[in-house]
Amino acid sequence: MPERKRIALLIDCDNVSHNSIEGVLEELAKHGMVNVRHAHGDWKSQSLSGWIDRLHPHAIRPMQQFAYTKGKNATDAAMIIDAMDLLYSKNVDAFALMTSDSDFTPLVLRILESGLPVYGFGETKTPQPFVDACSTFIYTENLVAQKEEKSENHKQPVKKSRNELRKDTALVKLLRTAVEQTSEDDGWAHLSKVGHYISNNSSFSSINYGYKKLGDLIRASELFDMEMRKDGTAMYIRDARK
Structure with a gap:
């Protein structure tokens, strides 16, 4: 039996909703084992309160990043450094980036150059360059719809005719x-x-x-x-x- 692919999931909590994390993990389970789960953001911010409730149930490790300078996104830089450290460690076989920020496009290209796939997850507002760069990209709104279908009213997911x-x-x-x-x-x-x-x-x-x-x-x-x-x-x- 082939060894399961080890996947590192990095979450940009500033730019993606917490509502789809269950669907994201379910999708990644099809590809392998998510053995690294890092959620980046300033956890002192009230805007991340929804994410806090999702961390422990899904074994996600919060990565604190203070906003040292107003108007600058320190979370992006920290997440990129985290990804490169993991890439050089050679302890993962694939990456999953949960973000709606196109600033991560160069990171995707760098990971792909190393021969590792990148699974992208973001909202429909995600710029096309980041979507196209990923090996596979799924809009998180579709994953939220599937979760609600299973847990609430059992409606069929919206399908294109x-x-x-x-x-x-x-x-x-x-x-x-x-x-x-x-x-x-x-x-x-x-x-x-x-x-x-x-x-x-x-x-x-x-x-x-x-x-x-x-x-x-x-x-x-x-x-x-x-x-x-x-x-x-x-x-x-x-x-x-x-």
Whole structure:
């Protein structure tokens, strides 16, 4: 059995809500074990009161950073130093950055250069450069919706409709290119290869469209023919235009 990936989760508490932390940890559990959990911020500030209640239940270590100079974000610098210390320690196999601040884009690029993936989590206000730089990026509002669905009224998560998916030209291009690049001679592509191609070339996550799995999103788009092979254990897809 392969060893589980060790993930360092660094949280910029000044720039992201505490409401989605449960969903973030659930997502990261799919990739490995979150053995480092650091929450950066000035814990004397009343604005972080919501985070305080989330620390102990989720074994998150608060990292105190005083605001030495008004108007300067000391938390950013401290979090970057923390990330580089962890990178050089070689005790982690991946990073997760929970922030809506594009100032961390250079940090993401530096970590990627070392061969480690970076999972990004931030609010919909997160600037596109940071979103695009991450290996995978999930908008935290979608994770909050999923948590509320489980714990309160059991409503279905908001999913993009067939027409909404088709109108997203960037999404359609990404999916069609992935299928084209991974297809075999007969035009059919194994879904897992399509997923690998997408993850290697974008920060795409089906969760941002309301779907837990890539296959569910592709089925809803009706852009591709779908076929189950190998006794129903392998899904193959083909551009429906062919």
